[in-house]
Amino acid sequence: MLTLTYEYKIKPTNREKAIFEDWLEISRKVYNYALSERKAWFKSRSCQINACSLHSEYIIPADAPRPTYYHQSKSLTAAKKEIPELRRVQSQVLQQTLIRLEKAFVSMWEHNHGFPRFKKPGAMRCFVFPQLKHEDLLENQIRLPLIGWVIFRPSRPIPEGGKLKQARIVKRASGWFVMLTLQWDVSVPSPMPHSEALGIDVGLTNFIAASNGLNVKRPKFFVDLQRKLKLLQQRVSRKKLGSSNWRKAQMKVQRLHEHIANTRKDFHWKVAHQLCDQAQTIFVEDLNLVGLSRSVLGKHCLDAGWGQFFQILEQCCFKRGVYFQKINSRKTSQICPNCQTETGKKMLSERVHVCSNCGYTTDRDVAAAQIVCQRGLAAVGYTVKMLGEGKFIGIRATQESPDFLFK
Template identity: 25%
Template sequence: MKINKAYQFRLEPTVEQAVVLNNLVGSARFVWNQILAASFEMFAKNEFINATNLVNKIMDLKNNPDFDFLRTHANAVSLQQKIRDLASAWSRFFDPKVHARYKENKKKPKKPKSFKLLDGTELQLRPLMPQWKRKIDRRDSIRLVQFDKYCRVEGNRVKLPNGVGFVKFRKSQDIIGIIKNVTISKKSGHWYVSFGCERELDQNPIHPSTSAIGIDLGITKLITTSEGQHINPKNSFKSNQVKLAKLQRQLSRKVLFSQNWQKQNRKIQKLHHHIANIRHDYLHKITTNISKNHAMIVVENLKVVNMSQSASGSAVQHGRNVKAKSGLNKSILDQGWGMMVDMIEYKQHWQGGLLIKINPRYTSQTCFQCQHIAKENRRTQAKFECVKCRYVANADFNAARNILAAGHAVLSAEGGCGKGRPMKQKTCGLREKAT
């Protein structure tokens, strides 16, 4: 069994090294945009777009005398990998399954944009098409494959090509496995290095625990387990919301794209990055603890995109309780439910455990004792009281127990999750009684 894992660390380049790294990521961003423009021309002419066709266009850019910096301030391998990422983006655009998921999420349509072709006509850009990369976004990266050929790690330093040399990084944990590739990224003014590793196991891992647990996700309580344990949320966005609003008001009073506007925008981006880091770190600690202590974890298969839709409505028919729904949407997105479930899923895979996603329908309205389903069972957000058997419990705790019971029902209906079976399970439909 192979386990692929990435280790990300904070990179600490010197001033001279940062200049070289900026040139490398800047060249990769420039090549992305140039090839993207060429691919739009190919799309308008109904030409076939794949990685080979796009990568071959890099030499045309390098041979252009106006782009001589691509020969001196760029890495050939990273440019090829960047264009392969562009080809992957086009593959997702041409995939009908991706478009089906996009329509299912019912995202609010954006204002249509267009691209002016060389013949003067305009190409209407569609949803899910590859996007331009902008320097002002302050999110750049390059990826180097064949790590052993171009790079190496010595202690807390990594050797990078193109005259960068050895760069220190904050090595907070050991790198386990064979390093296949390395990604250098810049986010909100900070440099990061990510090592993509591959580890071969002689046999599939066996989880040290034998317990099973059901998890109910919420806002007031981030996690309520079927064992009665409650984990409070961090609410990193809510705690920084006032500061963020102040910075955004200051930004609105500045001239667009001026030097002062860019300085203020960098402050906002750093605060957003800080908020995301707090959430990411907190969810990693929670999910690691849960995954290590439970062999089977059952969660609801929630559609967070649909749950956090705007209630503003349309110009003809206005929505109701727009302000309250907006606050609820912020609270839902602040928790990071989707990110947390993804973390549990791959950590269970590493540990040899099992994650089951069940249908969330009626889990909060079903009585765990008598299985009676009624909307009146949950009259308040915190209290559950069955109208049939008078069973009283915490509403989230009752839901977590129902989630665990549904997970056991999935295992008995589907025959368990053996080797090669999908991690996401579903029960089969009930058969009609024979007459």
């Protein structure tokens, strides 16, 4: 099965905008109420058996089950009979809100994410229609339950043969968007390592350094516009909260944030296509991005957006038939790619790799990228043979002629 998501900008009428805003606000209230139930249940189990808190205590019966999506979905069905406001929203939209909360708790337990937080007014920015039919989608229109036909701008055609699975309505500073998820009953084979390979090292001085010597300078998307953002945020703080001028100033801040995100994403896609033009096998470092974001240089690491770049590069490799794999990043900048000797660089200011054992000299990031490439070749079953002066080849054990050649 092949699943792809297409994003289009929609042109809602004033009536449709009012419905979208109303549904987002009701979804936010349902999300916060369900979260408060779960939070109260957890806090009622956090006190000691023989003592209670002097500040406050959540008293819930000991046999009360833990709130889950199943229990809260049943409670939502019963609440619709008593609260007319809930009946204005399509039933599956509110169910998807509870599923979203369930996924947030799963991410907290399994991926060490933070405890889910309550959403203030305006923080809920999307809702989902999980079940749509093929007849609900035309060339430039989509039919949404309880709303009707909504016009969108067909910026690119949708390939034929796909089944419409769901539609997500998203609110952004630049307008409303619809994200259509379609599924094709085809099997796409995963690309295998072939042709020339490339190792990629990411950094703050250079955004990427490749094993073939390519260096791409890092644009400072957020840092360059930080002063303008600070000025706009100061203007927001001087306005009366909730007033019309406050909303206008807040919209300017949101548009600047969206501009920063769009320019960063555009840059990532361009670099990804540039790398896919140069190689058919790409290896990157498997970095601890959460730890890096909490370091002294966390702001610059987040500004570079390495996590988003790796996701985009993987998508680009999949579309263009390029093999992609993440490799262990331990001591990639401390080992000489020519003789495999640990050089012991201790300062980030040392930007040139000079091996005291073999004398091999090159850029520090390029040397790390060559180590990433060598480890990637070894991980996919190739034996790396050193030729001297930073040159090496990867040879399969079953073949006499080398498949890869690098400098």
